[in-house]
Amino acid sequence: xxxxxxxxxxxxxxxxxxxxxxxxxxxxxxxxxxxxxxxxxxxxxxxxxxxxxxxxxxxxxxxxxxxxxxxxxxxxxxxxxxxxxxxxxxxxxxxxxxxxxxxxxxxxxxxxxxxxxxxxxxxxxxxxxxxxxxxxxxxxxxxxxxxxxxxxxxxxxxxxxxxxxxxxxxxxxxxxxxxxxxxxxxxxxxxxxxxxxxxxxxxxxxxxxxxxxxxxxxxxxxxxxxxxxxxxxxxxxxxxxxxxxxxxxx
Numbered sequence: 001x002x003x004x005x006x007x008x009x010x011x012x013x014x015x016x017x018x019x020x021x022x023x024x025x026x027x028x029x030x031x032x033x034x035x036x037x038x039x040x041x042x043x044x045x046x047x048x049x050x051x052x053x054x055x056x057x058x059x060x061x062x063x064x065x066x067x068x069x070x071x072x073x074x075x076x077x078x079x080x081x082x083x084x085x086x087x088x089x090x091x092x093x094x095x096x097x098x099x100x101x102x103x104x105x106x107x108x109x110x111x112x113x114x115x116x117x118x119x120x121x122x123x124x125x126x127x128x129x130x131x132x133x134x135x136x137x138x139x140x141x142x143x144x145x146x147x148x149x150x151x152x153x154x155x156x157x158x159x160x161x162x163x164x165x166x167x168x169x170x171x172x173x174x175x176x177x178x179x180x181x182x183x184x185x186x187x188x189x190x191x192x193x194x195x196x197x198x199x200x201x202x203x204x205x206x207x208x209x210x211x212x213x214x215x216x217x218x219x220x221x222x223x224x225x226x227x228x229x230x231x232x233x234x235x236x237x238x239x240x241x242x243x244x245x246x247x248x249x250x
Contacts, residue, residue: 038147153189
């Protein structure tokens with residue numbers, strides 16, 4: 001196994017891994033300290049446990065490599081397709097299935113890159129058997145990839161709280177790799193959603209979130225009610241992809 005220490009080598013490996021899976025994506029690199037300090041305290045403790053004795057060295061000059069794979073356009077088109085009396089749930093399940101495929105692809109790619117940079121991978125979704133009843137249940141078991149994605153220039157935080165990439169909108173899944181190597185950073189993006197509110201218009205929960213104590217719990221409840229193969233929805237993702245800002249060849 002070859003070991004890499006430059007961003008160009010890492011990007012080339014990522015490109016190879018993505019191509020082998022027929023996927024498109026983007027990679028960014030942020031300072032470990034910046035990501036760590038932006039996490040919730042409970043997530044800082046989890047990341048500290050994962051880092052172990054390496055934590056002090058990581059805080060000095062370590063890096064977080066954030067990986068994003070994009071959902072193909074046909075998958076986004078399968079979300080919330082209306083029929084005469086509701087939605088085509090079989091089509092909608094295509095999105096749920098691709099969600100799992102992207103997670104698996106990210107996990108494999110992250111492990112490959114982690115090996116190449118003497119680091120360790122943080123999977124797309126934590127492999128912990130915990131029943132998620134409310135959004136706060138995620139906090140003790142998951143390090144936020146969104147923080148790493150913001151700080152590494154993958155994208156900005158959209159109005160739906162997902163990471164919005166200039167090419168793939170918020171139709172992406174994320175994973176991360178931690179390494180002690182002081183890799184070249186990719187700076188955060190300047191920009192944003194401007195006056196676009198398409199994601200809010202697609203979802204009454206998002207549009208009225210100020211009326212809820214925690215709108216994320218209502219999102220979880222709605223996703224569970226759909227009965228898809230995964231607890232997902234994607235209405236706001238589809239709206240973002242189809243917006244005038246991002247409606248181009250992905």
